[in-house]
Amino acid sequence: MIRKNSHVKITNRSDTKSHDTITSEEANWMAMNWGRCPDCGQRLLGGPKDRNSQNVLCEDCSSEYNICSMTMGLTNRLGKASDDRKIFYGAAK
Numbered sequence: 399m400i401r402k403n404s405h406v407k408i409t410n411r412s413d414t415k416s417h418d419t420i421t422s423e424e425a426n427w428m429a430m431n432w433g434r435c436p437d438c439g440q441r442l443l444g445g446p447k448d449r450n451s452q453n454v455l456c457e458d459c460s461s462e463y464n465i466c467s468m469t470m471g472l473t474n475r476l477g478k479a480s481d482d483r484k485i486f487y488g489a490a491k
């Protein structure tokens with residue numbers, strides 16, 4: 399069982415609103431907690447994908463990521479998702 403605040407162990411963090419590549423520490427956390435949001439520890443929803451990558455969304459804190467499978471899971475932030483974008487994940491309220 400993963401506690402909601404398990405993400406606080408990440409000390410080297412990227413800006414949650416940026417479109418930067420996540421830090422190696424965040425990437426390691428994601429590898430150890432597959433399918434979980436490094437910002438809040440909640441489950442990520444799978445969204446649009448193509449051959450090489452997939453977008454994922456945290457329904458809890460709205461952080462959105464792009465995970466590239468061609469680069470061993472290199473993950474970029476897509477910032478905080480708007481309600482319009484959440485439609486792509488079936489998470490619109």
Ligand SMILES: [Zn+2]
Nearest residue numbers: 435438456459
């Ligand atoms: Zn989250």
